[in-house]
Amino acid sequence: MKKIIFATGNEDKMKEIRRILADPSLEILSLKDAGIHADIDENGKSFEENAMIKAEAISKMTGEIVLADDSGLEIDYLNKEPGIYSARYMGEDTSYHIKNANLIQRLEGVPDEKRTARFVCAIAAAFPDGRRKTVRAAMEGRIGYEEKGENGFGYDPIFYLPEYGCTSAELSMEEKNRISHRGKALCLIKEELV
Secondary structure, eight states, X not given: OEEEEEOOOOHHHHHHHXXXXXXXXXXXXXXXXXXXXXXXXXXXXXXXXXXXXXXXHHHHHHSSEEEEEEEEEEEGGGTTEEGGGTTTXXXXXXXXXXXXXXXXHHTTTOOGGGOEEEEEEEEEEEOTTSOEEEEEEEEEEEEOSSOOOSSSOTTGGGEEETTTTEEGGGSOHHHHHHHSHHHHHHHHHHTTTO
């Protein structure tokens, strides 16, 4: 069995990752599972750079295959904000309920066709032999007018998917994992692992 460390402490994200990467030949550990406490400065200028910074740092510490992602929400009308700062938008300890309300307020009066947005996910893989690989995927949608749905986390309740007629927080986990930015990126990186 191949051991892979996924460089995150986010348990919601780990649930998604384990579902999508489910394979009997892979053992997927979070930083917590692996007993790793690392404060890595994500100072890259893109999702890809931030993901690789994390993957390389943990791989150097452990000598294991490490995956790391950097993902976020880009809103076209707001010059692709919050972008790579999605998790730290309005401060790291600010609840997503407050962040979501702020983004909805900033788009007040903006018509549907100008509320376009996407979730972006870049996943980096760092291998002990020095190989590096990065993949990127996106899920297109619009910013809704209010929070809707209990599934998912973060910005999911305001991310409206016109073709599904609901937010990504209203999709079942299976549906979301099939079409999401993270689901698509994980499927791309899985080809490098199995």
